[in-house]
Amino acid sequence: MISVSEEKIKAIGGVLNDQTRPLKERFRALFTLKNIGGKTSIDCINECFSDPSALLKHELAYCLGQMQDAHALPILVSVLDNELQEDIVRHEAAEAIGAIGTLEDAKLKELLLKYKDDPVVEVAETCQLALQRMEWFESHPKERVSPFNSVDPTPPSTTTDVAQLRQVLLDDNETLFNRYRAMFALRNINNEESILALCEGLNSGGSLFRHEVAFVLGQLAEPRSVPALTEALEDLSQHEMVRHECAEALGAVASEDCLGVLRKYLSDDKRVVRESCEIALDMCEYENSPEFQYADTLLKV
Numbered sequence: 001m002i003s004v005s006e007e008k009i010k011a012i013g014g015v016l017n018d019q020t021r022p023l024k025e026r027f028r029a030l031f032t033l034k035n036i037g038g039k040t041s042i043d044c045i046n047e048c049f050s051d052p053s054a055l056l057k058h059e060l061a062y063c064l065g066q067m068q069d070a071h072a073l074p075i076l077v078s079v080l081d082n083e084l085q086e087d088i089v090r091h092e093a094a095e096a097i098g099a100i101g102t103l104e105d106a107k108l109k110e111l112l113l114k115y116k117d118d119p120v121v122e123v124a125e126t127c128q129l130a131l132q133r134m135e136w137f138e139s140h141p142k143e144r145v146s147p148f149n150s151v152d153p154t155p156p157s158t159t160t161d162v163a164q165l166r167q168v169l170l171d172d173n174e175t176l177f178n179r180y181r182a183m184f185a186l187r188n189i190n191n192e193e194s195i196l197a198l199c200e201g202l203n204s205g206g207s208l209f210r211h212e213v214a215f216v217l218g219q220l221a222e223p224r225s226v227p228a229l230t231e232a233l234e235d236l237s238q239h240e241m242v243r244h245e246c247a248e249a250l251g252a253v254a255s256e257d258c259l260g261v262l263r264k265y266l267s268d269d270k271r272v273v274r275e276s277c278e279i280a281l282d283m284c285e286y287e288n289s290p291e292f293q294y295a296d297t298l299l300k301v
Helices: 006-016 023-036 039-050 054-067 070-080 087-100 106-115 121-139 162-169 176-189 192-203 207-220 223-234 240-253 256-264 271-287 290-300
Strands: none
Touching: 006 023, 006 039, 023 039, 023 054, 023 271, 039 054, 039 070, 054 070, 054 087, 054 271, 070 087, 070 106, 087 106, 087 121, 087 240, 106 121, 121 176, 121 207, 162 176, 162 192, 176 192, 176 207, 192 207, 192 223, 207 223, 207 240, 223 240, 223 256, 240 256, 240 271, 256 271
């Protein structure tokens, strides 16, 4: 947790909660609060769950899960338990609960069991994964570190054979938990063969699975994934949560090709998609800026 005055944190929270500010500024405020951490940051994030932007609220839940602070659990419980919240927001709250909670908390377990058969399949599958994740880490407490500094919905598979991992990833008869494990193992291997296998995943499984594949490709930010991500974004039959994640992944790659595709969908019929394109273009702008290039150089020293 970064040491910042409470007054400063609340000022950043004010930017996050100001609906008159550009969405990109509010996202930057959110991730600043995430990096600062602590109760005041979490409380500022909580205030924003009444916002009309499902994309922003879903990102709030994601950040709370990544912060790994139990102070966020009652907030996430209320979001998952509120069926008036958008599906994408409730799904992210369930994933965040799984990232922070343990099976020792009977109320959390009861809530996830309540929604593991939710009529919204993406919410149901996320609750199932959250329960399985908590069960896994109960017996593997030390296996939590991701090379991408993220708290993942499942641990990676211990297998390093890309062909075998690809087979599991693309097998619709395999459990979702095992397919996710194969996905994160392929991400961690991070070579041409594993990246191409992940790209195939954008046309396999359900919407939740495909959206996570897109997220993982965004973490890798590999130019080789651009054709597959572009195809999925342009496919209007894909669920909006898949298309939104593809847009953000293209923003992470930040090539000229990505810029053109993202601009094309700034007026998409789906709000979550057009807002994702807006945020992704901001990412592109930052990653191609002198500020980012300087920071990147420092990291390589």
